[in-house]
Amino acid sequence: MNTPQKAIALGIGAALIQALMLIAFAWPAANTAPRDLPLAVTGPQAAMVTQKLNQAVPGGFEITRPADEAAARTAIADREVYGAIVTGDGAPRVLVASGASPAVAQQLSAMAQQLSGARPAAVEDVIAADADDPRGAAFGAMVLPLVMAGIAGGVLLSLLVPSVSGRLIGLVGFGVVGGLLSMAIIQGWMSIIPGPYPILAAVAGLVSFAVAGTIVGLATVIGQPGIGLGALTMLLIGNPFSAATTAPEMLPQPWGAIGQFLPPGAAASLLRSVAFFDGAAATQPLMILLAWAALALILLGVGFLTSRGRTPASATTVSAEPVPA
Structure with a gap:
């Protein structure tokens, strides 16, 4: 392979690597969405909330039904779920863990507001990210x-x-x-x-x-x-x-x-x-x-x-x- 051919081959190879890097870094960021994301739902209206979540984001959540709020908190602390929705009297309450993922915590908080309707849902960050890096x-x-x-x-x-x-x-x-x-x-x-x-x-x-x-x-x-x-x-x-x-x-x-x-x-x-x-x-x-x-x-x-x-x-x-x- 002479010098011009080698130069062309190297240029094409560099362009291919550049294209692969763009795909590798940009594609995941452009397609970020929940896919079987572990989530706990508990309380009297757990079945109704589960149905709404499945309708709003089909296949987005892998929902478990712990016995009560204490069990949901334990599941979060054990990293079995990323958060929990606690139903009962009034609007649902949302437990998140920004220490596990600030992005997921923000998404769960926004989704809870949609589920609660006119009344704002209370959000509690049970395991928070570091105060000097709240968004991770x-x-x-x-x-x-x-x-x-x-x-x-x-x-x-x-x-x-x-x-x-x-x-x-x-x-x-x-x-x-x-x-x-x-x-x-x-x-x-x-x-x-x-x-x-x-x-x-x-x-x-x-x-x-x-x-x-x-x-x-x-x-x-x-x-x-x-x-x-x-x-x-x-x-x-x-x-x-x-x-x-x-x-x-x-x-x-x-x-x-x-x-x-x-x-x-x-x-x-x-x-x-x-x-x-x-x-x-x-x-x-x-x-x-x-x-x-x-x-x-x-x-x-x-x-x-x-x-x-x-x-x-x-x-x-x-x-x-x-x-x-």
């Missing part, structure tokens, strides 16, 4: 830098550190220091999220290790194409479908669910569970992040064993000349 904008923006830093760390370690052991040492250092420093900024300086600093820093460090480790592991096994494969997976699929600013059930399916099985989505869910819900529903995202970290270690192990099995060319060259006496 900073929390959502926090995920992208974690992913981008992980990608950058993985690329640098893959290109500049030749040995597998050196790459592993670099990954561990990046995870530990990155987790401590990022949460010191996010929680200590910006005060975006509450919760125990050591656990939040450990989560951020695990995210950094998982993202960077996947790229380093792929690069160790399949070479430089692994860098592009890992980076594009985290950036074009993992980040836009992480649901960090909304909720997985608000994104087009099955992409919202798929995003939760990638490090960015699991990171957002785990950070919310630790920061706002005392660890409720943290098991699944934690296991997903640990699985990605384990995958990185396995890939590094495969690369290490493969490199040890290679025989240097100089060692296989036998001199044809006799050794002088």
Whole structure:
């Protein structure tokens, strides 16, 4: 391929990547709507409210019917539902949890006003987002830098550190220091999220290790194409479908669910569970992040064993000349 052909191919490739990025980031935002969003409805008029919700937004809600308001509050605290509508005398009351998703809390509040008719519905935020980030904008923006830093760390370690052991040492250092420093900024300086600093820093460090480790592991096994494969997976699929600013059930399916099985989505869910819900529903995202970290270690192990099995060319060259006496 001559120089003009190579230039044309690179230009077309860059344009295709640009188109994919536009689709990946703009399409979910343009199609945000509830899809089987877990919601509790309780009280004497629960059946009527459930019917109205199903008519207003067909397929939008996965409605459960707890016994009473206390059970509904427990379901919210356990991250089983995003909110609850409590019926009884007067207009329905709405329980929301902006700590789980400010976007969902706003939508449930607006929908409650429509259901209540002329009388305004009372809305209670039972698990609120941080007072310094009430709309969750900073929390959502926090995920992208974690992913981008992980990608950058993985690329640098893959290109500049030749040995597998050196790459592993670099990954561990990046995870530990990155987790401590990022949460010191996010929680200590910006005060975006509450919760125990050591656990939040450990989560951020695990995210950094998982993202960077996947790229380093792929690069160790399949070479430089692994860098592009890992980076594009985290950036074009993992980040836009992480649901960090909304909720997985608000994104087009099955992409919202798929995003939760990638490090960015699991990171957002785990950070919310630790920061706002005392660890409720943290098991699944934690296991997903640990699985990605384990995958990185396995890939590094495969690369290490493969490199040890290679025989240097100089060692296989036998001199044809006799050794002088």
